[in-house]
Structure formats: structure tokens, C-alpha cells
Amino acid sequence: MPPRKPPTMQDIARKVGVSPMTVSRALRDGTSVNAQTREAIRQAVDQLGYVFDSTAANLRNQRTGFVAVTIPSINNANFAATVRGLSEGLREHGLQPLLGYTDYDIEQEEVLVEQLLRRRPEAIVVTGGQHTPRCRRLLQGAGIPVVETWDLPEDPIDHVVGFSNADAARMLVDHLAATGRTRVAFIGGDTDRDSRGTDRREGFIAAMKRHGLEANRLIGAGMPPLSMREGAMAMRILLQQAPDTEAIICVSDLVAFGALTECQRAGIDVPGQMAIAGFGNYEISAICVPSLTTVDPFSEEIGTRTAATVIAAIAGEVGSPVISRIEPQVCVRESSEG
Amino acid sequence: MPPRKPPTMQDIARKVGVSPMTVSRALRDGTSVNAQTREAIRQAVDQLGYVFDSTAANLRNQRTGFVAVTIPSINNANFAATVRGLSEGLREHGLQPLLGYTDYDIEQEEVLVEQLLRRRPEAIVVTGGQHTPRCRRLLQGAGIPVVETWDLPEDPIDHVVGFSNADAARMLVDHLAATGRTRVAFIGGDTDRDSRGTDRREGFIAAMKRHGLEANRLIGAGMPPLSMREGAMAMRILLQQAPDTEAIICVSDLVAFGALTECQRAGIDVPGQMAIAGFGNYEISAICVPSLTTVDPFSEEIGTRTAATVIAAIAGEVGSPVISRIEPQVCVRESSEG
DNA sequence: CTGAAAGCGCTAACAC
DNA sequence: GTGTTAGCGCTTTCAG
16 A cells, blocks of 8 residues: 555645635535535545545544543453443444553553543543542543443542442342342452452442341452453352352352353252352343343443433533433342242 | 633643743653753643643644554454454554444445544554445555455455454364264354355355265354354254254354253253354353354454554555464364264 | 635744 | 744635
8 A cells, every 4th residue: 555645625626626615615514515516526536535634623623523431341241332332322423432441450541541631532431430549630630521430439520320339239139138048159359450340249248247147258269350260260169168158149240150150060050059140131141051140230321321421511511410320130030049 | 520721732831931842842752851841841731731632743743643443343252352452562552443343234334434534544454355345445545554354355455364264164064074973054144244154154065065065054043243142043943943953053152152052951962962163262162061162263363463464564564465364273172072 | 605814733844 | 952933634714
């Protein structure tokens, strides 16, 4: 591919014999430009292979059409669903997400946020409510709408679209307790890198106490993000350390599925001897045998609502910060039948 | 958040009492600027909360640091792995991916490519080798390096990093035939929207013929992208229509897992009565019980190599188009034990 | 309906 | 080590 310079509006204008201004007008509204001129311009564009340069327009208009988005990982069906909902909502309004990955690390988030802000996005969406002090300052001082998602921060920066991860865990404890299970374990990460995972663990502990049950079966299954492999390994450890466990709540469906497979290999009946619950309502939970009880956080809905919030905020239609609370829902399935 | 105008280099310069040029220099190399001045500038930046405006620099330098990337779907662990490998490789060289989703539709790809090209990326990476004529023209005329991935197009636009999807299917047929299975079915999409899926089906048919076997057990399981649910449904249909089938190859591991669960619910022993193979080497295939035979396309490696190709091409280090061929590998697991 | 002038925020190139 | 000038490609504004 020859790296020759692409044609500009100047080139089109010269070829057609009009001013660049007329080309500019013809390429956008099309109205208020003579029909013949317009057609001539269209042809010149085709012949020269002209492609509009939005970097120049962005500078002139002081609008980029970007919405910066940070997510912990791209390889996560829940966050992917949120991004899908968000992208679709934004596209309808001519906005484009500018995506970055933090790898579950708030230090990296800080670097990323600064990088993204340089691109002059019109709004920024971040995952979670935990940030480094400088990151908070950057977000607050950016002069654009900020949306924190997947969480309900105590002290929000601006807008919020999220849910209580602790509550989600509580709902599962309530459900398992209602089916008569008392010796319940929790499998999660063994660091606080994934703050949503940590919140679920804390919610588990609090809920167990409320039921008068001991929350002493906590398995740390490695550094987040955890997946199936870690779930299987954690279940192996649990079966050794506390073989009388009756039920287990996992930080995600992937971990839960890994735990389930380990039960299958060990000949332990699910849900007869062991109930299992996950989080996230991944497709696998509905399909696997036995199907897995889980909590649906409505990941795509988070994205859809975030898009709506961003659009309203950019349009200046919101006076005070929007706090949009999602209510997760328990999906009871075969793995916890009582 | 007050939408006041963010400070510019002008503002910093005025505050410190130097010219904008000095600020510009201090903010980049830092060299060739007096140490005290540099420190004063750093402080002013902090106080005013200045964030560098790369849209202006991009216009001036005629370099955006963007690499446009189109993938069929964000919610696909294989493509996500490619994007991860790509992103990491690019970041080291100060490049940022600008991601767009085609939803497996070459018409949407055309729209997307034009949109992305307006942002003046320095290179563009597309998934697959099938494009609308205008899309091809846009890519060819963009004057930037183009990389087609996840395929080996007969007539590449520019660079290629991919593998033969037909070969991948052939490898599975060879493996199943070697274990003595002759009545082999294929589950895939029932449209050609996903051209890589279509290639795998064609490869299956050709390979069956080469073995002197009939390729008449083709199940169309709906419109791509297919997942677990469709796999389960397709298996139900297959068990009705051709209950003597001995083995099945699925267009992806997710479909294969769905098919497996249907066998479990129907009491059909895998691999005893039915062998199953998938594609993609998703994590689930290694973990589920029985584990699933699959083909690993080295998704992340595709991304890593693509990044290297992009970087070399931008640097002008490649004379002729790079064709980087990946060799997929069969992973034999429990689901096809003979 | 069309054009001329000016400028968005930054930096290469050239002084000094 | 620092400043001045000019201009990247587009579009707002004001004239005609």
C-alpha cells in the first residue's frame, strides 16, 4: 500500500471548481447546495477515493464523538454484554466507544484513564467505584459526564448505573438457607484486586451471620480473574478440607461450573450431596447438566442504561447525577434443588 | 460536572511566563528545556489540571496512533483472545486499537470500515477475507497497511495472518476416521453469514469424500453466531433424524458443549455411543466432563503476530505483503476416545 | 446558494 | 535553551 497522502476537501473543491466550503456543505446536509454541484462533488469524491477526515473536524468542532470506556477484561461475557448494550445505544446517536482494559488493576486504570482523556472523549464510563486518588481527580476534573458501572459506590463521582454485589450474594445465601443448607462455603479470589468479587464475599459473610450460620468456609482460589480451572481446583481443596460442606457459592458461573465438573469427577451428586450456585447468568449455567443456580445482574441492561445516561448528560438534560440501580435476580436451577 | 473549557498549552505558558513551544517541549522529551522551567511547567499542569489534547497533535503530526480493528462479535472468547494479543502488542508501540463490531455481516463491515477510516487510523485489521466490493476498494485505497485475519484469502488485499478453516475441519475428520467412526455429522449455521463456519463445513464435506464417506449428515442449527443452546437443539434433531450417527463435528466448542449436554440428558454415552468434536479450544472444552476434542486455532497468537505485522508495516520495514500462516492443532480429549 | 477569513490546539522548522 | 511563524483539514461566521 503506497503511503501517499489522502485527498482533502481542497482537492475535491479544485477538481469541481468550487470552494472547499461548498464541498463541506455538500458532504453533510446536502441542502443549500445546487443539485448539479452536489452531484459533481459526489463523483469527484468517488474518483479520488476521498474519505472525510474527522480528526480535523473534531478539532474544529471541539467534539470527537468518542465515549471512553474502561472494562477490567474483554474476555468476560458479562462485560462484553455491557459493552454490546452500550455500543448499540451510543451508535444510534453517532457516538463511538473508545475501549480500554484495566486487567482488574486500579493502577492500570489510572494510566488508561489519562490516556483516554487525551483523546477528548465526550463522556467516560468506568467499571466499578474504586479508583486511585489521582484517577478520581482526573475523572472529576475532566469536565465531561462520568458514569461508574457494575457497582453502587458510596461516594459516586457523578452518575452511576449498577447494583449491590453484596446484595447479590445475600440473595443466594437466603435461597440456600431456605432449602435447608447450613454448611455453606464461598469460593472467590484470594486478593482484593477484583473489588466486585470482594464485595460478593463480604455480602456472603454478612448474610451467613444474619442467618446465624458460620461463614468459615472461604476458599481463596487464586488471583482474579478466576475461571473454570480455578473453580475445579478450589472444589478439590474444599472436599479435602471440609467434606461435610452442603452448598457452595462461587464468585462467578465459570468458577461454579469448574466446581461442578470436579464433583462429577469425584462422584459427588449435585444437588443431592452438594448444592452449587454461581454469579452472572452466563449461558453455560442454563445449559449444563445439572443446570446452575445463579444471579442475573442484567449485564446488557447496564450497558443500555449507561448509554441512555451518557446521551442525556451530554445533551445537558440532567441537572443532578443519575443513580440508576439495577436489581439482580436469582435464577433457581437444578444445582440447588432442595 | 461543569462543561467548562479545559486548559490549553497557552494557559500553561501564560501562567509560567514562557511560550507554548517551551511547554510543548517540556511535556514531551523534557530535554532541551531548563530544569527549573520544566518544574514550573509541571506544577502549572498539576494546578490547572491540564490534560494534553491529542486530537490537535494528531492533526498537526498527521498521525493518530490508532489501529482500526473489526471483529464479528465482542462476545466470543476466540476473537477476544485475538484482540488481547493485538492490543498488548500495539500498546508497547504507543498504538491504540479502535474496535468495531460487524455482527458477522459484510454490509455492516463496509459501513464500519468507512467510519473507522475517517478517524485516520495508521493501519486496519479486519476479520476474514470476504468483503463487499466497495469495502475492498476502501481498504485498498486507504493508503495504510491492511491485515486480514482468521482466514487465508485467495486474493489478499495486503497482509494476512490466518489459517485454513477447511483444513481445521479436515483434521478432525481424519482423527475421527482413524478411530473407526464412519457415520459422522456436522452441525453448523444454516446461512453463509459466518464465512469461516462455512469454510469449516466445506472442509468437512471434502474430507469425508476423501475418506470415501458420505457427508450427508449436515445439521443447520440457525443463524450464526451459534452457541450452546443451538448445539443442544441440533443434537435433538440429529438423534431423531439419524440416530445411528457415531460422531459429530461442531462449528465451535460452544455448539459442541450444547450437543454434549443433550446427549447427557438423553442418556447417550459420550464417547461410547457418540463422539463429539468442536472448534476453538475454548476453556470449557478442557474442563467439562467428558472433556471435548477440539482444534486450537491459537487465537491469541493471531493477535500477537498481527500486531508485529502492523508495526513492521507502519515502520515501512516490509517490502511485499506478509502472509503469516498459522497451523491449527487438534486437541484429542475424552469425547472422541476410540 | 456560494465564498473569504479565521481559528480549533498543537508542533516542525527555523531563527536567535 | 527559547521564541516566532506557519499550517495540519476542517467548519463557524459573516458577506454577498
